[in-house]
Amino acid sequence: MNRPPLVFALWGAWLGGLGVAAVAVFGVPDPETPALLGGAAAVMVTLAVALLATGLGRREPPGDRALPDLSPPTVWLALALALLALGAQVGMWLVLVGAGGCVIGLGALARERLAQRRALDPGESG
Amino acid sequence: MSVLALTSTDHKRVGAAVVVAAFAFFALGGALALLLRTELASAELELLSRDTYNQVFTLHGSTMFFLFAAPVALGVGVYMVPLQLGAPEIVWPRLALLGLWLFLTGGAIMWSGFLTEGGAASFGWTAFYPLSDANATPGVGNDFWIIGVGLSQLAVILLGACVLATIVRRRAPGMTLLRMPLFCWSQVVTVFMIITSFPVLVVTMVLLWVDRNAGSVFDLPGGASTYQHLFWFYAHPLVYVVFFPLVGVVGEVIATFSRRRFFGYTATVLSLLAFAGLSTAVWGHHMFTQANVENRFFSATSTLIAVPAGIEYLAFIATMWGGRIRLGAPMLFALGFVLLFLIGGLTGIFVASPPLDYHAHDSYFVVAHFHYTLFGGTVFGLFAAVYYWFPKVTGRRLGELLGRWHAGLMFLGALLAFIPMFFLGHEGMPRRVADYAPFRGWEPLNVLSTVGAWLIFVSIALFAANVWRSLREGAVAGADPWEGQTLEWATASPPPRHNFVRLPPVRSYAPLLDLRLEAEEAAR
Numbered sequence: 001m002n003r004p005p006l007v008f009a010l011w012g013a014w015l016g017g018l019g020v021a022a023v024a025v026f027g028v029p030d031p032e033t034p035a036l037l038g039g040a041a042a043v044m045v046t047l048a049v050a051l052l053a054t055g056l057g058r059r060e061p062p063g064d065r066a067l068p069d070l071s072p073p074t075v076w077l078a079l080a081l082a083l084l085a086l087g088a089q090v091g092m093w094l095v096l097v098g099a100g101g102c103v104i105g106l107g108a109l110a111r112e113r114l115a116q117r118r119a120l121d122p123g124e125s126g
Numbered sequence: 127m128s129v130l131a132l133t134s135t136d137h138k139r140v141g142a143a144v145v146v147a148a149f150a151f152f153a154l155g156g157a158l159a160l161l162l163r164t165e166l167a168s169a170e171l172e173l174l175s176r177d178t179y180n181q182v183f184t185l186h187g188s189t190m191f192f193l194f195a196a197p198v199a200l201g202v203g204v205y206m207v208p209l210q211l212g213a214p215e216i217v218w219p220r221l222a223l224l225g226l227w228l229f230l231t232g233g234a235i236m237w238s239g240f241l242t243e244g245g246a247a248s249f250g251w252t253a254f255y256p257l258s259d260a261n262a263t264p265g266v267g268n269d270f271w272i273i274g275v276g277l278s279q280l281a282v283i284l285l286g287a288c289v290l291a292t293i294v295r296r297r298a299p300g301m302t303l304l305r306m307p308l309f310c311w312s313q314v315v316t317v318f319m320i321i322t323s324f325p326v327l328v329v330t331m332v333l334l335w336v337d338r339n340a341g342s343v344f345d346l347p348g349g350a351s352t353y354q355h356l357f358w359f360y361a362h363p364l365v366y367v368v369f370f371p372l373v374g375v376v377g378e379v380i381a382t383f384s385r386r387r388f389f390g391y392t393a394t395v396l397s398l399l400a401f402a403g404l405s406t407a408v409w410g411h412h413m414f415t416q417a418n419v420e421n422r423f424f425s426a427t428s429t430l431i432a433v434p435a436g437i438e439y440l441a442f443i444a445t446m447w448g449g450r451i452r453l454g455a456p457m458l459f460a461l462g463f464v465l466l467f468l469i470g471g472l473t474g475i476f477v478a479s480p481p482l483d484y485h486a487h488d489s490y491f492v493v494a495h496f497h498y499t500l501f502g503g504t505v506f507g508l509f510a511a512v513y514y515w516f517p518k519v520t521g522r523r524l525g526e527l528l529g530r531w532h533a534g535l536m537f538l539g540a541l542l543a544f545i546p547m548f549f550l551g552h553e554g555m556p557r558r559v560a561d562y563a564p565f566r567g568w569e570p571l572n573v574l575s576t577v578g579a580w581l582i583f584v585s586i587a588l589f590a591a592n593v594w595r596s597l598r599e600g601a602v603a604g605a606d607p608w609e610g611q612t613l614e615w616a617t618a619s620p621p622p623r624h625n626f627v628r629l630p631p632v633r634s635y636a637p638l639l640d641l642r643l644e645a646e647e648a649a650r
Contacts, residue, residue, distance in 0.1 A: 004293075007314070008318075014399070015322070015407070022420065022423045026423035026426070027420065028423055030420070032351075032355035036355065036356075036359045037407060043321065044318070047321075056295070058295075059295060062299060069135060070133045071134075074223045074227070075132065075227050077224060078226075078227030082232070082235065089266060089273060089339075109220070
């Protein structure tokens, strides 16, 4: 119980077990029930495997990270995404405005990440 | 909170902004509830037209679920989980900030439907198909609702991912999973449900939008039933997504205010995991009255929920048993949560049983039942959290006297507002109606319910006054005003940018209680 991927996998197995019970014991007639429960179980097991395979399921060493206190590009990106979604209803012009905003936002985020990496580089920090 | 603060990557600012915004939506949704209750206090239409009533009840339910309960449950997590884990920050802070802004914009888009020509969405918060198709409910306000729901729930997924990643990656040295505070475990199971069920809703909203604007997605044989499966696969876990975090809060408040270690920690953690799994497999009980649904399966899973819920109730009672209980405002709200959710849980047995549900389905009985789970559970639990953690967040304590009045009046209001609905439902009053004929004799019970709703409003006004006053002249809290048991109480109030200067050793799920007990032992 003390390893996160195991908790993910066990919970996925619990969902999968419920899905199997739905089909094998109760004989659910609809395709949605096993598909939804099976899909949810598969998501959890896949996440567990991914955590194990990438090492992301392990704890990071303690300590602060170099991170900007403010991130205006993130807010920009969120607003652009909202405009993009709203554009689906309002019109193509707003979709284009939103898409353009997303490109600018992603570019600014990449620049922010670069600055962050530089701040972590001992050679650069002087 | 300045606009600049709304670009902050500090999890405390993001979490606080989510909670404040969610409370603003709670106020809006509450105002709509008062309109509905005032309209229903007497027979026949008086205050609202039928169409306006439909818009108001759609936005009331939507606001409370999508824009208040789900975001606030995660907002508290974004603020508190890193502190409880002894982490200096949240994992993926930009993603959390993105979540905050998608939530704000989603809410704004949903509510902007009121400004459109046909008004806001009017197909109910469930948007059942074919009521939600473009022929039955035309109007751009309905489409804005779909976009708003999609964005706001995408935001909840992002916030949840950050909380879960923090739990996996940033626990303090010594903090194994089984030494995490109960609130963190409640967030784990909450996010498990979010990552398995919320994407289904986002996809369903995209499909519904395509159906309305491009045609023929759910307009196929069995399409309406498929829509219900997809919607309830999200919406029933949602009930627990907005409930579990508050189970964690209430468990911690009860332990702290009983001055005891939480009883049955491991059993409660396991019960939460089992409970969350079952909650993901009960959605079909909303569909008992329709064909092609295996009622026995969904009845069995729905009834089985009583087992983990019972374990949690037992743990709450056993923690209080023999404790030196302090009846402060957080504890009063925690007790209100335990009592009112019990009403919701016990009446849930009726709707988990197909023969009984056939009688109660789509009646006010169901409205009463889910208001005891959502208002009695979520709102009372949330106020327990607010009174408990307000000193940590602001450095000042909320006024105790006003807090007690708030708790008392809200408890009375919740009983008065929702108990009559059980009887109304039993007598056959259908839900989602703007009026009823005078000869039905439903007026006295509806008047009682409306008085209860206004009593809740008075109690919330007292809370607002308490917050206003306490922020200016509240007693200074200090780092640990309650003799707390978990790590957030080991740092200053409010916490500094990176949360901790020094961490105490973590040897159990109540590290500060361990230290106090060791000090007492040494003093003897």
